[in-house]
Amino acid sequence: MPRYFLALLVMIGTVLPCAAQESPYFVTYDHHLEEPGNLEIETFSTMGIPRSGQHLYAAPYMELGYGVTGRWTSELYLEGQGTAGDSTVFTGWRWENRFRPLKREHFLNPILYLEYENINEASRIQKEIVGGGPNITSPNSELQPVKAHELETKLILSSTVHDWNIAGNFTVEKNLSESEGFEFGYAFGFARPLASLASGRECRFCRENFIAGMEFYGGLGTTEAGFSAHNTAHYVAPVVSWQVSDNSSFHFSPAIALTHEGSLVLIRFGYGYEIRGFGSKLAQFFGGKR
Amino acid sequence: MRGIVVTVLAIGFMTSVFAQNVSYQQDPKWQAPAEALARANPLAQKPEATAGGKKLFQRNCVECHGATGTGLEKKRAADLQLTAVQQQTDGALFWKITNGNTDRGMPSFSRLPELQRWQLVLYLRTLTPTMDSQQK
Numbered sequence: 001m002p003r004y005f006l007a008l009l010v011m012i013g014t015v016l017p018c019a020a021q022e023s024p025y026f027v028t029y030d031h032h033l034e035e036p037g038n039l040e041i042e043t044f045s046t047m048g049i050p051r052s053g054q055h056l057y058a059a060p061y062m063e064l065g066y067g068v069t070g071r072w073t074s075e076l077y078l079e080g081q082g083t084a085g086d087s088t089v090f091t092g093w094r095w096e097n098r099f100r101p102l103k104r105e106h107f108l109n110p111i112l113y114l115e116y117e118n119i120n121e122a123s124r125i126q127k128e129i130v131g132g133g134p135n136i137t138s139p140n141s142e143l144q145p146v147k148a149h150e151l152e153t154k155l156i157l158s159s160t161v162h163d164w165n166i167a168g169n170f171t172v173e174k175n176l177s178e179s180e181g182f183e184f185g186y187a188f189g190f191a192r193p194l195a196s197l198a199s200g201r202e203c204r205f206c207r208e209n210f211i212a213g214m215e216f217y218g219g220l221g222t223t224e225a226g227f228s229a230h231n232t233a234h235y236v237a238p239v240v241s242w243q244v245s246d247n248s249s250f251h252f253s254p255a256i257a258l259t260h261e262g263s264l265v266l267i268r269f270g271y272g273y274e275i276r277g278f279g280s281k282l283a284q285f286f287g288g289k290r
Numbered sequence: 291m292r293g294i295v296v297t298v299l300a301i302g303f304m305t306s307v308f309a310q311n312v313s314y315q316q317d318p319k320w321q322a323p324a325e326a327l328a329r330a331n332p333l334a335q336k337p338e339a340t341a342g343g344k345k346l347f348q349r350n351c352v353e354c355h356g357a358t359g360t361g362l363e364k365k366r367a368a369d370l371q372l373t374a375v376q377q378q379t380d381g382a383l384f385w386k387i388t389n390g391n392t393d394r395g396m397p398s399f400s401r402l403p404e405l406q407r408w409q410l411v412l413y414l415r416t417l418t419p420t421m422d423s424q425q426k
Contacts, residue, residue: 032400035397070391070393070396070398071393100392104389105389105400160401162403162404163405195403196404196406197403197405198345198409199345200338200342200345201341246349276353277353
C-alpha cells in the first residue's frame with residue numbers, strides 16, 4: 001500500500017502544471033468549470049473575528065476539484081474547525097457537482113449545482129450562508145455530535161461583459177437529518193483582471209496576474225421562519241486572487257458583516273495548485289490506455 | 291448503512307475520475323456564426339502584442355496543441371498549422387477560443403480577458419506550417 005501511495009505522489013509531481021486563471025470568489029460561483037482531466041488541490045481557511053460574547057475561530061478546508069468533462073466538475077471537500085478557548089474538531093465532508101447545460105457561451109450562462117454534505121453543526125467554513133447562518137456561539141462539544149446530512153442545490157447565473165465577470169447564485173438547502181424546512185441563501189459577485197493585455201515577459205507581479213472584485217452573500221431565511229433577508233447574516237467582501245505561478249494561485253478576502261448576525265468580519269484566504277492531465281495519468285497508473 | 295452510503299459515494303467519485311473522454315476529432319458542427327466570422331482583430335495593428343499571445347499559448351494551449359501548435363496525437367487536438375485552420379478568419383478563431391467545444395475536449399477560454407483571446411489569435415497566425423503538417 002505505501003508503494004502505491006508513493007507512486008501516486010511521484011505521478012502527481014511529474015504531471016504537467018497548467019495556468020489556473022482562477023476565479024477570485026470564495027462564495028460566489030461563476031460559469032467557468034475545471035478543464036477536463038485537471039485536478040485542482042486547494043486549501044482555504046475562514047477565520048471569524050468575533051463580536052462581544054463570541055470566540056475567534058478558524059475553519060480550514062481542503063478542496064479537490066476535478067474536471068470530469070468539459071461540462072461537469074466534481075469536487076470533494078474535507079473541513080475542520082478550531083475555536084479559541086474551545087477545541088479543534090473535524091466537521092465533515094462534502095461532495096459537490098456542477099453541470100453546464102449549454103454548450104456555448106451566452107450572455108447569461110446557467111450552471112446547475114448539486115452538493116451532498118455529511119457535516120456536523122460545528123461547521124463554520126461558510127462556503128455558503130443559508131437560513132439564519134451558522135451557530136457560532138455554542139461550544140463545539142454541543143455542536144459536533146449533531147450530524148447534518150444535507151442536500152444543497154444552486155442556480156448559478158454568470159456573464160462575461162468585456163473583461164468583467166458578473167455572477168449571481170441562489171441556494172436552496174435541505175437538512176435530511178432533521179424535519180426542518182428548506183433554507184435559502186444568495187451570493188452575487190463581480191470581478192475583473194487588473195490588466196486586459198498580457199505582457200510578453202514572464203512576471204509574477206504584473207497586473208495581469210491579479211483579479212480583483214467584490215462579492216455579497218447572505219441568508220434568505222427558511223420555509224419555516226419565512227423567506228426573508230432579516231435576522232440572518234449578510235456580508236460584503238472585496239476579493240483578490242494572485243496568479244503566483246502558472247499552476248498556483250493565492251486568494252484573499254476580508255468579508256465585513258452588514259448585519260448583527262454572524263461574525264463581525266470573516267478573513268478568508270487560500271492557496272490553489274492545479275495539475276493538468278491528472279485523469280489520464282491516474283488511468284495509466286491503474287493500467288488504462290490513456 | 292452509513293458505510294454503504296460512503297462506499298457508493300466514493301465509487302461514484304472515482305467513476306467520475308475515469309469517465310472523462312479526452313479523445314478529440316474534428317467536429318464539422320463546430321462552426322462560428324456569421325456575425326462572429328466578420329469580427330476583426332482589434333490588435334491587428336499591434337504586432338508587439340504577439341509576444342503576450344505566445345506566453346498565453348504556452349500557458350493555456352501547449353498541453354494539448356503542443357509547443358509548435360501541431361497538436362498532440364494522444365490528445366487528438368487540432369493541428370493549428372493546417373491550412374484548414376489558418377484559413378479561418380480571426381473572428382472564427384476568436385469565437386472558437388471563447389466558446390470551446392466542450393463535448394470534444396476543447397475548453398472555453400472565456401475566462402481570459404477579451405484582448406488576451408485576441409492576442410492568442412495574433413500568435414496563432416505566426417505558427418508556420420511544417421512539411422509534416424502540410425502532408426496531413
